[in-house]
Amino acid sequence: MKTRTKKALILGFLVVVLGCAGTRPINQAEMWPKFNTDPAKGVVILEGAASCTIKFINATTNELFMEWSDRGESPALTFNGRAPTRVYITALPKGSWKLEIETFYYQNYIFPASRKLISLYRYTAGVWVGNDPRAFSDRQYTRKDWGWGVSIYTGDIPQYDYQSPTVDIQTTGIATDAVNFVRSLFR
Amino acid sequence: MKLPKTCALFFCFILLVVVAECAATEIPQLVIKKYPSQIEPTHPPLQTIKADDPFYSVAGDPSLVTFTSATDRKLHITIDDRYKFYLPPGKSKCFAFPINSGREDIAKHTVRVRVERLTQYYGSWDTIRTFNFYIHLDGQPQIFYLSDR
Numbered sequence: 001m002k003t004r005t006k007k008a009l010i011l012g013f014l015v016v017v018l019g020c021a022g023t024r025p026i027n028q029a030e031m032w033p034k035f036n037t038d039p040a041k042g043v044v045i046l047e048g049a050a051s052c053t054i055k056f057i058n059a060t061t062n063e064l065f066m067e068w069s070d071r072g073e074s075p076a077l078t079f080n081g082r083a084p085t086r087v088y089i090t091a092l093p094k095g096s097w098k099l100e101i102e103t104f105y106y107q108n109y110i111f112p113a114s115r116k117l118i119s120l121y122r123y124t125a126g127v128w129v130g131n132d133p134r135a136f137s138d139r140q141y142t143r144k145d146w147g148w149g150v151s152i153y154t155g156d157i158p159q160y161d162y163q164s165p166t167v168d169i170q171t172t173g174i175a176t177d178a179v180n181f182v183r184s185l186f187r
Numbered sequence: 188m189k190l191p192k193t194c195a196l197f198f199c200f201i202l203l204v205v206v207a208e209c210a211a212t213e214i215p216q217l218v219i220k221k222y223p224s225q226i227e228p229t230h231p232p233l234q235t236i237k238a239d240d241p242f243y244s245v246a247g248d249p250s251l252v253t254f255t256s257a258t259d260r261k262l263h264i265t266i267d268d269r270y271k272f273y274l275p276p277g278k279s280k281c282f283a284f285p286i287n288s289g290r291e292d293i294a295k296h297t298v299r300v301r302v303e304r305l306t307q308y309y310g311s312w313d314t315i316r317t318f319n320f321y322i323h324l325d326g327q328p329q330i331f332y333l334s335d336r
Contacts, residue, residue, distance in 0.1 A: 058224075060324070061224075063222075063224060063225060064222050065221070065222060065224070066219065066220070066221050066222065067219070067220040067221075067222070068217060068218070068219055068220075069217070069218040069220075070216065070217050071214060071215070071216050071217070086216070086217075088217065094294075110196075
């Protein structure tokens with residue numbers, strides 16, 4: 001048997017063994033997983049390339065509690081036609097909350113050289129922080145259960161408003177790791 | 188090879204855009220501003236409600252909490268370390284608690300129940316139990332049956 005064939009066989013065997021062992025618990029601690037026990041802990045998912053501001057308003061007392069401003073993502077590098085998704089895990093006190101979301105971006109002009117603010121969408125979302133620590137199930141990004149959660153689409157920037165060349169990578173599988181690494185360099 | 192002027196200008200603009208994108212990386216991805224609450228938590232006086240009062244609708248009022256004695260012994264009850272009363276055997280007492288107005292410190296209430304067990308040889312033996320209950324706007328009237336153990 002050639003060395004190359006041996007190496008390939010060993011690699012394949014390792015991949016199969018690790019693949020079988022990796023999905024199941026390998027010790028007593030992993031047999032009893034630590035799921036989320038804090039109902040105040042929640043997740044905010046921001047999809048789309050545009051920037052946004054989020055106001056967390058107490059729905060009962062109608063007072064502003066917190067304000068977020070997300071910078072958005074550059075549309076230069078997209079993955080399957082999508083900009084990178086931002087996932088933030090944060091805590092909110094118990095109660096009902098109103099989220100006021102405003103999405104925007106800046107358009108560049110050559111003549112005269114200037115930047116123009118363009119607002120995309122303005123909408124609201126509701127969040128109820130109760131006693132259940134696993135009320136919101138996120139199966140796409142964090143793949144965990146949280147006390148509360150909200151998924152916000154900030155909107156995509158039209159190609160006309162972004163004159164620079166763009167790259168769209170269309171792959172699936174483990175190539176996502178490579179794409180995420182490249183994205184981390186661009187950020 | 189000689190590039191036309193417009194083409195050169197265009198490439199300069201692209202370069203500027205790329206440089207601006209790179210220069211803006213010093214800005215953090217997320218900026219959070221927190222605002223302190225202007226509303227102070229209030230503690231209105233606790234009211235005792237008669238359950239058979241025909242002028243007061245008790246149906247579905249989430250602020251009503253009833254403590255019922257399910258024992259033959261005397262219960263000494265303290266609510267939030269401020270309201271103290273005792274419950275005779277088999278009796279019940281109904282209270283109207285301030286409803287949660289968005290702050291957790293208003294909704295949460297602590298109950299301390301002390302039971303005196305008189306024994307023939309060992310004097311009196313106190314059993315002390317503590318539990319919490321919450322008042323929610325979308326809740327229901329609550330009844331607590333208090334036993335001596």
